[in-house]
Amino acid sequence: MGSTEDTTSTTYSDASSSPTQPLLSNPAPTYPYPYPDPPPASEPEPTQFLQISYNYGPRPIKDLPFLLLFSLFALSTFAFGIFSSVNRNPNSSSVSSFSYDSTTASCVKNATTSSTLRSPTFLPLPNSFALHSSSSSLLKSLIWTLVITLIISVPFAFSVLVLLKHYTKQIVYVSLPFFVIVPIFVNVYWFVACTVSSTCDEKFPLAYRILVLVFVFVIIGVIVWIFVVNWHRIELTVRIIGVAADALSRNLGLFGVLPALTLGLFVYFVPIVVFLVLARLNGKIVAREEDGEYYCVWKQDSWVPAYYALAIITMFWSATAMVEAQAYVISGTIARWYFSKDGSSLKRSLRSSLRNAFGPSSGTICLSGLLICVVRFVRAVVDNAREDAPGMVNLILRCCVNALLAAIDFLNKFTINFAAITGEAYCTSAKMTYELLRRNLLSAVFVETVSTRILAGIILVLSAIYAIVVCVILKAASNLGVDSYFIAVMAWVLLIVVLGYFVHVLDNVIDTVYVCYAIDKDKGEVYKQDVHEVYVHLPISRNSRSASALVARTPLVV
Template structure:
């Protein structure tokens, strides 16, 4: 009898965690060599069935392939109500607009009825001034349109070609591009200075002193760029490998290049009716008499609710833009994470569709909350910058600005990896923020950072490539279109368009780098290796901001 009473206690004590008070993601790294491995694969184990202080959850962080519950749904509800209110009041404004808004000059004051009456009916005109047919048929406009269309068409294979080069020839492309980071800006600076000195129109508009000042200022900016690369030269080799790994992961998921622009196009289509509503909202009001110096005349008086609707619609558009940006990051992270945690012989199927379903389904509230927080942070930062531009003096203002900037920087870093972690695990925003911070802190000994040099290198590469393309366009337009100075304008527009497209590509690649970084931290947390080639590169990242280890200082774990 005594032994039978003791058996349940022994059984219950054996099932309990040996360290039940230890918080999530708080075990030291690396784990002991005799740490028992779970017979169940990490990707098949549930992630939400145990309390957050359970030590066994340390090995459960991985991509959540199963059904995900809805998280942060109150923010999705708030966002939906905001959209419904915007469209409802917009439809009301369109239906109840005053057709006499553009006919104020046709109204006169009727002293008998003390109201404004229409004198004559005039047909509204959509154009205040006729369009010059000659302007539409000018060679400059035709050259500009054809150049932009051809640039937009060529940008797709151009981006794929750059991605292919980064995947196979990252080192060669980076080292070839590095000298052009200096040569191209210096050449353009000297060319502009000489051309402006030769041109009588430019030399008259800009005196010699101003030209020299601009010339020296651009050289100083180039010097700062050179200094940045000299200081970070010891990390160039690491940067090359990080870019190569990210390019390989993006090459395995080329469907992102079709979905992400589609989401951006969908955002603009969603904006179209709101813009129409804003235009029609201006037509809501009435023509009323107004007295000035003893004389009455008719003026347009807008309804009092119109400014409030403008504020509502603009707030909805801003929140929608930030939410769409976060949704794109979520889709990138979810797709790349599935590629990372899959085996080479078992590539994930429908990973992009799964990431889209999660982003606009169970995690839509998390995306909305992240977009709201990003919008608030941007608004606060704009207010701080505006206060700085107004030369607000005082030690209190200085302290407040420093505190706000520190908080904004901390939030940007935390939010940067929070949405990546939410896309991987499907957790709520606050839970993802806490778990991400603890994960990176425990595995990387600090609030670790992804290699920021890679962003600067990629930005330099796309700048060089777009400038070279613009030079070729300028030569072709001058030869074929027989244009003079106008060819520079056409080439500048082509450069800007290609730079925007390549900038979008770099933004996607940056998000891939961040996602792979979080996945690598999860691997370290589980003492696992899902992608050996990633560990061989990311293991060389400095574990703290103060440590600058050489590229060959550490060796990756091989399993």
């Protein structure tokens, strides 16, 4: 009896902690029965999902009601916008030419027009020419610097991608010291510059300068401490970034399509902005009584504020939906590359992702964009309410709401990945996402946070070095003086925007590769051996570890 008990216990523990156990499905537990014939297997639950894989075939339309709702908002915005532009009042800007007529009790246009007075000609001030010359020189230098920065940023981003693909470890380890050196340099530089400048010294006392200096050094110390504590994770993060850079380098068409989608969004916004400007011209000139006297004033039509609300909601929803569409295209393209066999053609992967994003899954993208839009709106309301309702209760409520919104953002990101891979509806993809992340939550958080922070740090370091070089060149080649700092900062901001977009794309690639690896592990297959060699070292979820330990330690009751 003892040997039977030991054998059965070992079999149950090994089966429960097997590394080939699917991630997305919940297999029926194997109970240790001492009887010769176990009870018949129960029917699978209807909520149990099948193993997922990339859907190459035609996909059915999902979440159609949300696509129709978005179309209704967009068509209504354009329809009322056209109506507002056609029916605008041409007298909206000439209220002063109307006067109150007591006989008709209304405002009528004056019959006589006042003579046009010739504006006096002012002689230029003595220093006006120098001021104009200085401003034009500043504007010219700023435009040329921004144009050159924009032109350089494209090959610069490709160079960063190539370096991250082939020399990831060297780039990361060379950039890490600059995470500390650059803030220290900026902190010491502004302190010395403010001390030397008499104007800054008067407006910013020495005690406050020292306090800010020490505070910045404390923040830098915290950054150093974070690096020291997480040093054992840096090597894994380096390999994850290298894998994502390799995947992105094999799908360079994304760098042409994604900016084109952004440009298309701006073109879509142009008529809406024009309609918003013309909508305010819809109204009439009416008489208003004040202190017994009548004045002619402009009164907008009652529907104009409602149209403003409709147009603004449509623009925000369109912007978030476009962001989700770009994430969908990235996920679909990378997933098709991942699940393709070596040597197969990938020319149609990007085209297929675009067709699915703006075809069968357009309703899913609209729903996801709507959720993100609502989350952003609620977060803005909560942030603006901190001054209206101060106190501990308000602080606790804001923390809870922000935690809930962050969880929705986190789940929504991987939901779009699943929808791009499988073509399922939003709710189904969310359930499948939960089934996967429930046992790999810490791994997903690790993939999202650590790699993103390091990439952002690398971009900040490279942009700061570029801004310093620009400032030195402007100091040596021009007489702009203090304005050279302003131009260098603007160049830094522009380069940050371009490289930040590159980091955003690379972040989506990292998330997609992670999901593809989880699907591979769920099916017990290996499509990309180099990806498995890296992602297999991800931290194990505490829930999975504790569940395995509990099963292994549970005694058998015979």
